[in-house]
Amino acid sequence: MQSRVALVLVSHSRPLAEGLLRMLQQVAGDLPMAIAAGVGEGGQDLGTDATAILAALEHLDNPAGILLLVDLGSALLSAETALQLAESSLLGRVQICPAPFVEGAIAAAVAAAGGLELTAVCSAARTALDSKMQALRGDDTTAAGAATADHKTIRSTPEADEDWESLELQLQDPAGLHLRPAAALLRLAAEGESPTFLARNDLAERIPLDSLSGLLSLSLRQGDRLHLYTRGPHAQQRLAAMATLLTRETPSPLAPATSSPRTAVPGTAVAPVYALRQSPVTLPVSPAVDPEAELAALREAIRAVEKESADDEILAAQRLFLQDSALLGAAERGIRERGLSAAQAWLEAATEIEQRLAAIPDPTLRARRADLLDLRNRVLQGLGVSLPWQVPDLPSFILLADELPPSVARRLDPARVLGVLDRRGGQNSHAAILLRAAGIPYLVGIGAQPIADGTLLAMDAGQGRFWLHPSPEEVQQLQGRQATLAATPASFGLLSCQDGSTLEFWANISSRAEAEAAARLDVRGVGLLRSEFLFLDARAAPTEAAQEASFRNLFAPLQGRPIVVRLLDAGADKALPFLQLPKETNPALGLRGIRALERRPEFLHQHLRAILRAGAGHDLRLLLPMVTAPAEVTRFRAVLREIHQQLTAENLPHPWPVAVGIMVEVPAVALDIDAFIAVTDFFSLGTNDLGQYTAALDREQTDLPELEASSRAALLELCARTVQQGKRPVSVCGEAAADPAMAREFLRIGLRRLSLAPARLPALYVNLQAECGTGREAQARAKT
Ligand code: PEP
Numbered sequence: 001m002q003s004r005v006a007l008v009l010v011s012h013s014r015p016l017a018e019g020l021l022r023m024l025q026q027v028a029g030d031l032p033m034a035i036a037a038g039v040g041e042g043g044q045d046l047g048t049d050a051t052a053i054l055a056a057l058e059h060l061d062n063p064a065g066i067l068l069l070v071d072l073g074s075a076l077l078s079a080e081t082a083l084q085l086a087e088s089s090l091l092g093r094v095q096i097c098p099a100p101f102v103e104g105a106i107a108a109a110v111a112a113a114g115g116l117e118l119t120a121v122c123s124a125a126r127t128a129l130d131s132k133m134q135a136l137r138g139d140d141t142t143a144a145g146a147a148t149a150d151h152k153t154i155r156s157t158p159e160a161d162e163d164w165e166s167l168e169l170q171l172q173d174p175a176g177l178h179l180r181p182a183a184a185l186l187r188l189a190a191e192g193e194s195p196t197f198l199a200r201n202d203l204a205e206r207i208p209l210d211s212l213s214g215l216l217s218l219s220l221r222q223g224d225r226l227h228l229y230t231r232g233p234h235a236q237q238r239l240a241a242m243a244t245l246l247t248r249e250t251p252s253p254l255a256p257a258t259s260s261p262r263t264a265v266p267g268t269a270v271a272p273v274y275a276l277r278q279s280p281v282t283l284p285v286s287p288a289v290d291p292e293a294e295l296a297a298l299r300e301a302i303r304a305v306e307k308e309s310a311d312d313e314i315l316a317a318q319r320l321f322l323q324d325s326a327l328l329g330a331a332e333r334g335i336r337e338r339g340l341s342a343a344q345a346w347l348e349a350a351t352e353i354e355q356r357l358a359a360i361p362d363p364t365l366r367a368r369r370a371d372l373l374d375l376r377n378r379v380l381q382g383l384g385v386s387l388p389w390q391v392p393d394l395p396s397f398i399l400l401a402d403e404l405p406p407s408v409a410r411r412l413d414p415a416r417v418l419g420v421l422d423r424r425g426g427q428n429s430h431a432a433i434l435l436r437a438a439g440i441p442y443l444v445g446i447g448a449q450p451i452a453d454g455t456l457l458a459m460d461a462g463q464g465r466f467w468l469h470p471s472p473e474e475v476q477q478l479q480g481r482q483a484t485l486a487a488t489p490a491s492f493g494l495l496s497c498q499d500g501s502t503l504e505f506w507a508n509i510s511s512r513a514e515a516e517a518a519a520r521l522d523v524r525g526v527g528l529l530r531s532e533f534l535f536l537d538a539r540a541a542p543t544e545a546a547q548e549a550s551f552r553n554l555f556a557p558l559q560g561r562p563i564v565v566r567l568l569d570a571g572a573d574k575a576l577p578f579l580q581l582p583k584e585t586n587p588a589l590g591l592r593g594i595r596a597l598e599r600r601p602e603f604l605h606q607h608l609r610a611i612l613r614a615g616a617g618h619d620l621r622l623l624l625p626m627v628t629a630p631a632e633v634t635r636f637r638a639v640l641r642e643i644h645q646q647l648t649a650e651n652l653p654h655p656w657p658v659a660v661g662i663m664v665e666v667p668a669v670a671l672d673i674d675a676f677i678a679v680t681d682f683f684s685l686g687t688n689d690l691g692q693y694t695a696a697l698d699r700e701q702t703d704l705p706e707l708e709a710s711s712r713a714a715l716l717e718l719c720a721r722t723v724q725q726g727k728r729p730v731s732v733c734g735e736a737a738a739d740p741a742m743a744r745e746f747l748r749i750g751l752r753r754l755s756l757a758p759a760r761l762p763a764l765y766v767n768l769q770a771e772c773g774t775g776r777e778a779q780a781r782a783k784t
């Protein structure tokens with residue numbers, strides 16, 4: 001990325017500087033910035049410290065220069081002292097700015113993000129009080145006039161010169177032009193080689209788009225007609241991107257700006273980014289309608305959507321909404337009692353439920369909102385309302401979504417869509433499952449920052465990062481990483497470590513596509529087959545034959561490799577209606593995993609028979625979820641023996657004996673691990689649940705990263721105890737196995753078997769190979 005001026009905020013108050021920094025991050029994204037604020041332990045007392053300022057300068061050590069913004073009196077003295085202490089190589093690149101602290105910092109951040117050089121950034125900051133002073137004179141027009149006088153008002157018409165491109169539009173945002181879009185507009189303007197000018201309504205004055213205060217001082221309101229002018233290469237595209245920004249009707253209720261990007265499907269991509277859009281739903285108010293005809297039309301449209309979803313595992317999940325009486329009842333009442341058309345009634349009913357879902361704090365439930373919106377629109381389309389999703393028709397691009405609907409995810413062509421950025425989205429959403437299968441890199445939770453259509457973007461989803469306007473060096477670096485991943489070999493099963501040990505990689509799978517990917521990567525085996533994913537959409541208990549067919553289908557590509565099948569782990573977030581488990585106030589601590597299976601013996605019998613029969617000819621192993629006590633395993637072994645005797649009596653082939661392992665995901669098990677040695681053949685560390693039960697922190701909770709980080713040592717301690725029993729093999733199958741930092745911790749405590757999603761394996765392998773590998777695999781591969 002082209003190097004940009006960095007900022008250091010020097011304040012007497014640490015909370016003040018931290019708050020301001022957060023505001024700046026909203027307008028300037030990843031601009032290099034630091035604070036030097038407060039004195040005493042953790043900066044808790046008021047004051048400034050020259051050595052802290054110097055440390056911030058040295059830490060940033062920014063080639064494009066560093067601007068120091070200071071608050072009151074002695075802050076300036078401390079800043080000057082810091083400069084006296086600094087090395088001469090740093091000195092030439094640092095400037096103290098005589099600007100108002102808050103307004104100046106914001107103007108400086110915008111100017112720096114737009115690529116202006118140090119002196120220009122400082123002068124943008126110095127004039128930052130203008131807009132407030134002008135506004136307090138109480139007259140918008142004067143204010144604009146005054147601002148434009150300061151900022152090179154152009155009174156000649158640029159369009160008189162035929163070089164200029166112009167565009168007229170109406171500002172849509174009900175809040176007028178506020179801080180974030182204004183900052184985004186200036187960033188777009190700064191991309192051009194020639195200046196961009198803006199004029200309002202009467203065209204009397206045009207201001208160059210190079211100053212935040214100048215722009216804000218226009219006090220642009222919803223409905224204002226704006227004229228934009230620019231010229232030079234890509235002038236039209238830049239204007240179009242600005243128009244997109246300014247004509248957005250309402251700011252979308254996006255993820256909080258504090259959210260940080262998370263990997264949903266690893267991979268890298270570099271391409272222009274374009275947003276996924278859908279025509280807004282506006283229905284004409286219909287004159288009198290025939291309620292019976294409208295009801296029939298609604299039912300027909302719903303039936304058609306149900307039929308369309310029947311053969312599709314993912315879309316089938318959405319169908320649950322179509323059986324929701326709250327939704328259907330409200331729509332039908334709208335038609336019967338209020339004379340609405342089918343489309344109006346359906347839109348109202350679905351929107352009301354969608355808004356209720358949006359307000360739910362549980363992220364898993366909230367994620368269903370995307371399914372509902374998608375479904376709502378498909379039924380509307382069935383009723384003749386046209387609102388297709390507009391996937392850009394371009395040869396290669398990165399797609400930006402507010403929350404990628406599964407029905408769009410499934411039709412994205414990996415040859416054209418090089419990656420997807422999602423402002424919200426979830427790592428375990430249906431869209432993520434589909435993109436994983438299609439091999440499209442997917443980054444979720446990127447938040448609300450403005451990204452204009454056509455902006456060049458680089459993403460490294462595996463590392464949870466993306467860059468707007470990447471520099472040629474950054475693109476090259478990313479392509480290098482991609483090439484390393486692509487050049488890495490077909491086999492990812494083993495890694496010889498420098499200490500002479502061997503690290504084994506196994507796969508976590510839950511679909512046929514993942515089984516195939518696991519085989520392609522040549523993993524040692526399947527360390528976790530999550531059987532519940534086969535049943536998530538089932539309304540009725542699947543028959544033994546149906547289960548057997550599903551398992552056979554998954555096992556087929558894995559011939560010759562050990563397959564660890566985990567018995568159905570129902571309960572908590574994976575509520576399966578057909579098991580009819582009682583409603584619990586705290587389901588994560590209730591009937592989950594083996595506890596639920598023991599209460600449904602008939603299902604357990606069928607389930608086990610199906611797995612064993614499908615496992616004939618395979619190296620099958622069984623894994624029990626949510627075990628808490630050795631007695632649960634002993635009872636299970638008795639059931640397993642009974643099923644073996646039945647199948648033998650019926651002459652039905654199945655593997656025997658079968659190893660039985662347990663998930664270590666309840667802290668009580670790890671703490672008393674020796675008590676389980678006699679009843680189990682292997683242990684599998686389920687760090688997702690073990691972590692949540694150790695820290696009393698919901699695994700779906702993303703707002704408390706600090707607690708998650710600080711409880712990591714306790715989690716590792718429980719893992720270490722499990723390894724130290726020393727008598728039974730141990731693997732890790734929680735998501736932490738795919739995190740390079742955690743994987744290194746696992747190696748440190750003696751674990752040598754990691755099981756993870758195939759999509760995440762190559763990146764982890766390459767990462768660990770660089771640090772712990774001996775290079776023997778590469779040599780062996782070179783010979784073959
Ligand atoms: C775990 O808890 O770490 C685990 C692998 O199981 P799941 O994520 O399916 O609960």
Ligand code: MG
Pocket residue numbers: 665686688689
């Ligand atoms: Mg678990």
